[in-house]
Amino acid sequence: MGNASPPSISDLRKLVNIISNSVDKIEEGYTAHAAPLPTLATTEPTLSSVAFEPDVLKATAALTAACTQLQHTVQPQTTQIFHCATGHFLSSSMSVAIQAHVTEALRSAGDKGLHVRDIAKYSNVHPEKLARCLRMLATHYIFREVAPDVFANNRLSVQLDTGKDAELLRTQEPHEWFEGTNGRAAICYYITGFQYDVAGKLPETILDPATADSSSITDAAVTRVTGEKRGMFEWLMQPEQTKYRSVFNNAMVGVEMYNFPGFVLHDEIGWETLPKGSVVVDVAGGVGTHSLIVARAHPHLRVVVEDLPATIDQAKAYWNLHLPEAVSDGRVDFTEYDFFQPNPIKGAAVYFCRQTIHNWPDKEAIQILRQMSDAADAHSRIVITGHVILFACPEAKSSEWSVPPAPEPLLANYGAASRTAYVTDMIMMGTFHSGQRTGEQYAGLIRQAGLKIDKIVGDYENGGLLHILCSKA
Ligand SMILES: C[S@@+](CC[C@H](N)C(=O)[O-])C[C@H]1O[C@@H](n2cnc3c(N)ncnc32)[C@H](O)[C@@H]1O
Numbered sequence: 199m200g201n202a203s204p205p206s207i208s209d210l211r212k213l214v215n216i217i218s219n220s221v222d223k224i225e226e227g228y229t230a231h232a233a234p235l236p237t238l239a240t241t242e243p244t245l246s247s248v249a250f251e252p253d254v255l256k257a258t259a260a261l262t263a264a265c266t267q268l269q270h271t272v273q274p275q276t277t278q279i280f281h282c283a284t285g286h287f288l289s290s291s292m293s294v295a296i297q298a299h300v301t302e303a304l305r306s307a308g309d310k311g312l313h314v315r316d317i318a319k320y321s322n323v324h325p326e327k328l329a330r331c332l333r334m335l336a337t338h339y340i341f342r343e344v345a346p347d348v349f350a351n352n353r354l355s356v357q358l359d360t361g362k363d364a365e366l367l368r369t370q371e372p373h374e375w376f377e378g379t380n381g382r383a384a385i386c387y388y389i390t391g392f393q394y395d396v397a398g399k400l401p402e403t404i405l406d407p408a409t410a411d412s413s414s415i416t417d418a419a420v421t422r423v424t425g426e427k428r429g430m431f432e433w434l435m436q437p438e439q440t441k442y443r444s445v446f447n448n449a450m451v452g453v454e455m456y457n458f459p460g461f462v463l464h465d466e467i468g469w470e471t472l473p474k475g476s477v478v479v480d481v482a483g484g485v486g487t488h489s490l491i492v493a494r495a496h497p498h499l500r501v502v503v504e505d506l507p508a509t510i511d512q513a514k515a516y517w518n519l520h521l522p523e524a525v526s527d528g529r530v531d532f533t534e535y536d537f538f539q540p541n542p543i544k545g546a547a548v549y550f551c552r553q554t555i556h557n558w559p560d561k562e563a564i565q566i567l568r569q570m571s572d573a574a575d576a577h578s579r580i581v582i583t584g585h586v587i588l589f590a591c592p593e594a595k596s597s598e599w600s601v602p603p604a605p606e607p608l609l610a611n612y613g614a615a616s617r618t619a620y621v622t623d624m625i626m627m628g629t630f631h632s633g634q635r636t637g638e639q640y641a642g643l644i645r646q647a648g649l650k651i652d653k654i655v656g657d658y659e660n661g662g663l664l665h666i667l668c669s670k671a
Pocket of ligand 1: 504535
């Protein structure tokens, strides 16, 4: 977008053309696979695999960026800025819907929906207040108000379905709601609850002279929420946080929704090319959600899930539930491991480290990468998976890192389309005093840890995760 010149009518037309061309590409993709076009009016939770075809993904990013930019260009700026300032009410409405088990209550009602009086039966919520929260969500395309005060699920609201019975959920505590689920409701519960509070403490943490210049994990905004001067993980690993740790670990299972299904199976990692019995180490794997997908797709591999002791206990339970044959066949091991110490598994085929480097400031991030580098041999692949920040303006090319900017007049980083990367960056700042990194910053850390980047793959246009494929330098 030209910074100096005001938007002209031709900019509006350029945006409309991007939208029109993107719709052509998306239609082409769906037609080629004889798949039905996306619609809001469905309760089918699974997206068509066509949505993740590279050309369709690119067109989706351009379409999303252009639609949002067009809206922001023409809607009165006073309205825009007010809508932006009030965004937190969307989160709080979603939090109510999750805690009142609305999606589950609506599951069997189908398109005709339920009156809010019947939806409100599964919690203490007052029907009139619930209706207002659901109307707020329906106004943003989450749920449908099919008649006054009658709501139904749609394609977006069903993402919050735990798959459990609303009556059962009513009798349970939050840490039980998400056990054995796909984690999507859990991550939304975590973000609209705990992370909502962290976001509220962010401005004072950034501005308070006592913390303004600090990057210490024990000064992050989260400590003003927990009331304890401990890093998030140190706080979470305490025995008294067992219940919340369960919510958190289930939320991490749901992080999969930030990206397309099976991203961990990306061809460029070359899982299928590894010899039988090759060892894949899931460093700080959490419950091992992603290495489990690898183990299921490639049973010739052996997996080691490494994490802190309390999480390893939950990892064992997770694998026993979702892939018990890997446990009984000895294809998976669980290792209690502190990633600041030497890794006990030397010369593994793959060290896989997903969504973890962003939790740590540079010094610690380099130590974690260094331990992988020291444990690796010349044949090991080190796969670092995370979001990468692009500037909102065109940037100079580097030798290790460069991606083409979005077409004019879009913001170079695809603006609203790539929001996930920037939102998760703010979460990292509030929770860990850390953050997502630019490509240059990642390249610097990787170099200092004695590694080199071989390739970067993933959907940066939509702010998705990228795999940074590395080996020993
Ligand atoms: C954001 S989670 C990511 C989990 C998993 N890789 C995923 O993508 O779902 C970060 C993980 O780092 C683990 N962790 C934190 N400190 C650690 C340490 N010192 N050693 C090993 N793991 C640690 C946490 O327990 C948590 O499971």
